[in-house]
Amino acid sequence: MKRLYLGLLLGGLASLAQAFDLQRLSEQLARPEVIHGQFIQEKHLRALPQPLISKGHFVLAQKHGLLWLLRTPLQQDYRITARGIARRDGDTWQMLPNKSEGAEQNRLFMAVLQGDSSGLQRDFELSLTGTAQQWTLKLVPRSVLLKQIFTRIDIEGGELVRRIELLETQGDSTVLRMQDSTSAQPLSEAEQHDFAE
Template sequence: MMKRWIFLALFALVPCMAGAFSLDQLQTQLRAQPIVRGHFTQQKFLRSLAQPLTSRGDFTLAQGKGLLWKLTSPFEQDLRITPQGIAKRDAQGQWQALPQQMGAGRETGIFLAVLAGDTHGLQENFDISLAGNAQAWTMTMKPSSALLSQIFEAIIIQGGALVQRIELRETQGDRTVLQLQDVQPAAQLNDEEQRAYAQ
């Protein structure tokens, strides 16, 4: 479940590809905003539960460094996703690498393709379609690889200037919805973020 949660977190960072943007223009747009911060509300709709499981928190994406995902409710947990793998911060403030499960290397590669805006890499694993315009768009991603097809039915991303909503539909019928709020570019990392990436 944590793997799918992290997967969803990373897809929140896919930029707007609607309108007349070319791949080169899209990559340029990403490099123009090397640091992005925001808040999130995530709801997990399980077939076995009448009410969704809701969590909230904050995130920071730094180009070339990775993603910091800070869960604040219903409990506190800090995750860091970098080219070296996925780590969790322990009670002493130290980052501990999470064990790599079978197939995790391939999924980490997909994660990094999302972080880098590597649409060619994403198209190796997803069939991507777009509707709308640059101000109000919907991007639907359907797995084309056998591995991801076993997990996901589709990933639907909606937004305007920035991503606003992500819906993850799983093959067994469960659904996760991520709402992003107050997403803003930043000029530099703060001291806490710098320490998190440096450890």
């Protein structure tokens, strides 16, 4: 009986030591090599009564970057990598000018989706609540540049990121819902080609 009690006690202590923290979240989000999914983006502007809604799908490849394939209200493909943002123009990709604000948002977005908490901790105060199956991460900007853009960023997820809300200083906000995300399929030949260009 004593041995059983001791076993249960040690098991309980081990599970406490394994508490869900930023390190575990980073490991969890960095695990999949490729993630495919759908997205719905709602842009809430103070000047408009209804949000602007766009939809499409995305491909996040750990070693390559992000394909952001907008399908409604218009079709436009973007590729976000360490080199910057490119937009598809016919059969080729055109690099977009690297404005500091856009580049900062781009770097941030990649860090969020890939679970790079050390990258995020440079620029934000991070506060994580929940479990591996259902967590919320709040980011409050530290850097002067990011404080000019965002008041806060809220990220929710489970095995993968499900929802990102960007609250901007002027009162606008953006909500991104990642749906039907799966890490089960590898990059297609077309996707590999898109990243290779």
